[in-house]
Amino acid sequence: RQARQVRYSIGLLTEFPGLYLRMRADEYLAFFGRMQGMPDELIRQRTGLLMDRFGLLVARSQRLAEYSKGMRQKLALIRAMIHDPPLLLLDEPTSAMDPHSAKQVRDSILDLGHDQRTVLICTHNLNEAELLADRIAIIRRGQIVALDTPARLKAQLLGSPLLEVQLTHALDGRFQPADLADMVTVEASGDTWFRYR
Numbered sequence: 074r075q076a077r078q079v080r081y082s083i084g085l086l087t088e089f090p091g092l093y094l095r096m097r098a099d100e101y102l103a104f105f106g107r108m109q110g111m112p113d114e115l116i117r118q119r120t121g122l123l124m125d126r127f128g129l130l131v132a133r134s135q136r137l138a139e140y141s142k143g144m145r146q147k148l149a150l151i152r153a154m155i156h157d158p159p160l161l162l163l164d165e166p167t168s169a170m171d172p173h174s175a176k177q178v179r180d181s182i183l184d185l186g187h188d189q190r191t192v193l194i195c196t197h198n199l200n201e202a203e204l205l206a207d208r209i210a211i212i213r214r215g216q217i218v219a220l221d222t223p224a225r226l227k228a229q230l231l232g233s234p235l236l237e238v239q240l241t242h243a244l245d246g247r248f249q250p251a252d253l254a255d256m257v258t259v260e261a262s263g264d265t266w267f268r269y270r
Contacts, residue, residue: 077110080109082159084153084158085153086150086166088168096136097137099133105155106120106155106156110156111156120133126177127177127178128174129148142169144174161185162193163193166178167179167201203223209222209226
């Protein structure tokens with residue numbers, strides 16, 4: 074019943090963004106900005122700001138067919154953000170990106186989370202989920218099987234953190250793992266110590 078208002082409130086990045094490859098980047102973003110009811114001047118401002126943030130400003134007038142996969146993914150993310158929505162739905166936002174581009178996108182997502190915006194990310198990259206998320210939902214066969222903060226999930230799923238210490242030389246019996254027993258649990262195996270919380 075409120076399709077237009079919902080569309081204005083959501084930015085969507087799908088796994089396969091479906092760019093119009095014959096268009097130039099600024100034309101493409103203007104097209105989607107107008108679909109979101111944005112005035113042309115605001116579209117120009119947001120296009121410049123976002124393309125600069127993602128390192129695409131120099132490619133602004135290129136046709137999208139000339140963009141690399143990573144550049145296309147960044148442009149699709151800009152398209153989702155062009156109208157500055159309060160909710161972003163991102164499916165695999167850093168797929169097909171080189172490490173530098175992926176870091177740019179992750180940094181931008183972290184910035185977005187600080188300004189009263191909800192960002193929902195679907196990813197198989199566990200390191201990325203831990204870095205970006207306040208809460209993580211693990212889904213199996215369409216059901217949420219775990220939902221919590223990254224730290225609590227790690228504690229539940231992995232148990233106590235483990236620190237491995239490799240000694241450079243023997244301690245000649247002057248110090249033994251048992252000496253730490255009142256503070257931490259320590260096990261020794263040759264010249265390797267395992268410390269548990």
